[in-house]
Amino acid sequence: MRSLKQHLDRRAFLKTASALMGTSAFGLSPQERRPNGSRNRAQLRFSLAHLTVLGCAPPEMTYIAARAGYDFVSYRIITMHLPNEPDYNLAANREMLRQTKTALAVTGLKVHDIELARIQDGVGPKSYIPALETAAELGAHQVITSIWTPERAYAIDSLAELCDLGKKVGLAMNLEFVTWSNVTTLKDATAVCRAVNHENLGVLIDILHFNRSRTKLEELDGLPRGWYHFAHVSDAPKEIPATNEGLIHTAREERLYPGEGGIDIASIVNRLPEVPYSLEIPNLARVKELGYAEHAWRCLETAKKYFSDHARL
Numbered sequence: 001m002r003s004l005k006q007h008l009d010r011r012a013f014l015k016t017a018s019a020l021m022g023t024s025a026f027g028l029s030p031q032e033r034r035p036n037g038s039r040n041r042a043q044l045r046f047s048l049a050h051l052t053v054l055g056c057a058p059p060e061m062t063y064i065a066a067r068a069g070y071d072f073v074s075y076r077i078i079t080m081h082l083p084n085e086p087d088y089n090l091a092a093n094r095e096m097l098r099q100t101k102t103a104l105a106v107t108g109l110k111v112h113d114i115e116l117a118r119i120q121d122g123v124g125p126k127s128y129i130p131a132l133e134t135a136a137e138l139g140a141h142q143v144i145t146s147i148w149t150p151e152r153a154y155a156i157d158s159l160a161e162l163c164d165l166g167k168k169v170g171l172a173m174n175l176e177f178v179t180w181s182n183v184t185t186l187k188d189a190t191a192v193c194r195a196v197n198h199e200n201l202g203v204l205i206d207i208l209h210f211n212r213s214r215t216k217l218e219e220l221d222g223l224p225r226g227w228y229h230f231a232h233v234s235d236a237p238k239e240i241p242a243t244n245e246g247l248i249h250t251a252r253e254e255r256l257y258p259g260e261g262g263i264d265i266a267s268i269v270n271r272l273p274e275v276p277y278s279l280e281i282p283n284l285a286r287v288k289e290l291g292y293a294e295h296a297w298r299c300l301e302t303a304k305k306y307f308s309d310h311a312r313l
Contacts, residue, residue: 044307046300047072047112049232049280050088051252053292058088059099066107068297074113074278075100075138078131090138091130104138111135112230112276113142113174117162119155120148125162136169142229144204146176147183147192155182156195163198174204174229179212179251180244186215190223202227205272206280208234208255211263212247220271228272232280233303238262255281257302259309266310274312279303 048065050073056064058075065073079087090097104111114135117128135143143166147155163173177189189203205220205228234255239262241247258265269277279299286295 043274044304045071045276046303047074047230047276047278048296048299049074049278050076050115051280051282052299053287053296054086054282055287056292057086057096057099058090059096059103062100062103062107062109064293064296066109067293068300070109070279070296070300072110072112072276072278073104074115074280075111075135075140076115077134078114078116078118078128080116080118089131091134097134100138111138111140112278113144114138114140115144117143117145117173118148119145119158119162121151121154125158125165128162129165132166132169132171136171141171143171143173144176145173146178146181148181150182152192156192159192159201160196160198163196163201167198167200172200172202172229173198174202176204176206176232177209177213178206179209179247185213186210186219190219193227202229204230204232205268206232206234207263207265207268208232208236208251208280210268211236212240212251214240217267217271220268225273228275230276230278231269231272233258233265233269233277234279234281235259235261235263235265252282253284255283257281257299258306259302265306270310270312277303 048061048068048070050061053061053064054076058073058077061075062073075088075090077088077090079085079089088096090100114131117125117131132143145159145162147159149155159173159175166173175183175189175193177183177185183189183192186203186205193201193203203223235258236250236256241250281299283295286298290298
C-alpha cells in the first residue's frame with residue numbers, strides 16, 4: 001500500500017517544477033507514463049473528479065492525478081456554498097490559477113471538465129461567465145450543470161442562456177440528473193435537453209444517480225449518441241436509501257470503488273459510446289485512513305481492473 005510519505009514533498013516539488021518540465025516523468029503524456037504505453041480496453045481514458053479529493057486545491061490535485069496515472073483532471077471551480085466546502089474560485093484567485101497552470105504544464109495533464117454551474121432561482125447564468133472563461137483558458141471543453149428550481153420554464157430559459165455563453169468560449173454543457181434535485185431522472189433530463197435544443201448540450205450519466213433513480217437501461221438507447229460526452233463512475237451498496245438524507249450521504253461521503261458495491265456498472269457504460277470516465281468516488285473514511293493520494297490511486301486502479309474484467313462485447 002502506498003502512503004503519502006512515498007510521494008514527493010509538495011513544497012519541494014513546486015520549487016523545482018520548472019526544472020522537471022520536459023526532463024521527468026511529469027513531462028510525459030499520460031500514455032507514456034504507463035508501462036509500454038498500454039491501455040486496458042479500447043482506449044479508455046480517466047479523469048480524477050474533484051469531489052473525490054475535494055480537500056485538495058487544483059494544483060495539488062493535479063500532481064496527485066499525474067502520479068496516479070490519470071489522463072485528465074476535473075475541477076470544481078464553481079463552489080456550491082455547502083458547509084465546510086473549500087472555495088477554489090480560480091477566476092478570482094489569480095495566484096492559485098497560476099499554480100494550476102504550472103501543475104498542468106509540468107504534468108502534461110489536461111482539464112476535462114469543470115463544475116458546477118447550477119440552474120437555480122436568483123442566480124443568473126451570466127454570473128458564471130468568469131468561471132467559463134477560466135475553464136476555457138485552462139483548456140477544458142465540458143461543464144457540468146444541474147437544475148435546482150421547480151420552475152421548469154425558467155430552468156429551460158436559463159440553461160439555453162448558459163449554453164449560449166458556453167458556446168462563445170468553446171464549452172459544452174452536460175446536464176446531470178441528481179436524485180435529490182429538481183431533475184431526478186434521465187427521462188426528465190431528456191425532456192429538458194429536447195426543450196433547450198442546443199447543439200452544445202448533452203446529458204451526464206452518473207452511475208450512482210442512474211442506479212438510485214432506477215432508470216431503465218433501455219432509456220439510454222434512444223438518445224442521440226452525441227449527447228454523451230463523458231460519464232461519472234463509482235459504485236455503491238446494492239440497497240438504495242429511502243430518504244434524501246441517505247442519498248446525499250452516500251453520494252457525497254461514502255461512494256465505493258468500482259466492483260466493490262452492488263451496481264452493475266458495466267451494463268450501464270456498455271450502452272454508451274466510448275467516452276472518458278470521470279472517477280467521482282468521495283469516501284471520507286478512506287481519505288482519513290489512506291490520504292488523498294492513495295485514495296485517488298486506488299480509485300483508478302480498481303476502475304482499470306473492473307473494466308478489464310468487464311470488457312465491452
